[in-house]
Amino acid sequence: MTDNNKPLLIKRYASRRLYNTETSDYVTLEDIAVFIREGRDVQIVDLKSGDDLTRQYLLQIIAEHESRGENVLPVDVLTDLVRSYTSQAASVVPQFLQASFEMLREGQSKAMENMTKANPMAAMPGFEAMRAQQEAFFNAMTGGMMPGVSKSESKDDGDDLDQIKDQLAALQEKLSKISK
Known part of the structure; x- marks a missing residue:
């Protein structure tokens, strides 16, 4: 081990x-x-x-x-990174990038926590399929940056991104109604 x-x-x-x-x-x-x-x-x-x-x-x-x-990195971001090596921003950029990615990871973790079995919605029919789609959505949006979730583990049902976004919005709406 x-x-x-x-x-x-x-x-x-x-x-x-x-x-x-x-x-x-x-x-x-x-x-x-x-x-x-x-x-x-x-x-x-x-x-x-x-x-x-x-x-x-x-x-x-x-x-x-x-x-x-x-x-994953837009050309503008790459250009700004190159510029930061020759400017005074070089001292700020690493901390900014690290803090930004940390916030992204924390947001993803919280969203996935809301989708765990401890959630009261877990008993709802079709919940596991929705959770799997949520996981696939996060994987698609982050390029597999979520620890413990690899691209090969996510299901590719052939759904397009718009359909997944719609399903995510509907699920988030249901979650917000339940938590009130």
């Missing part, structure tokens, strides 16, 4: 191959991305020098996803 509170240690060999120290096998960037989507923290270290390469590899994962058309 692994300790999920401790970062998964990945060692980079001189050949640039990445080695998972927990499972004793080689991994790819996509494998590392899956670990992260599943909520696992990773640390990538150069075997020879001991340098922490985590940031470099995370940026590479993002760049590969963006280059495949999985655009």
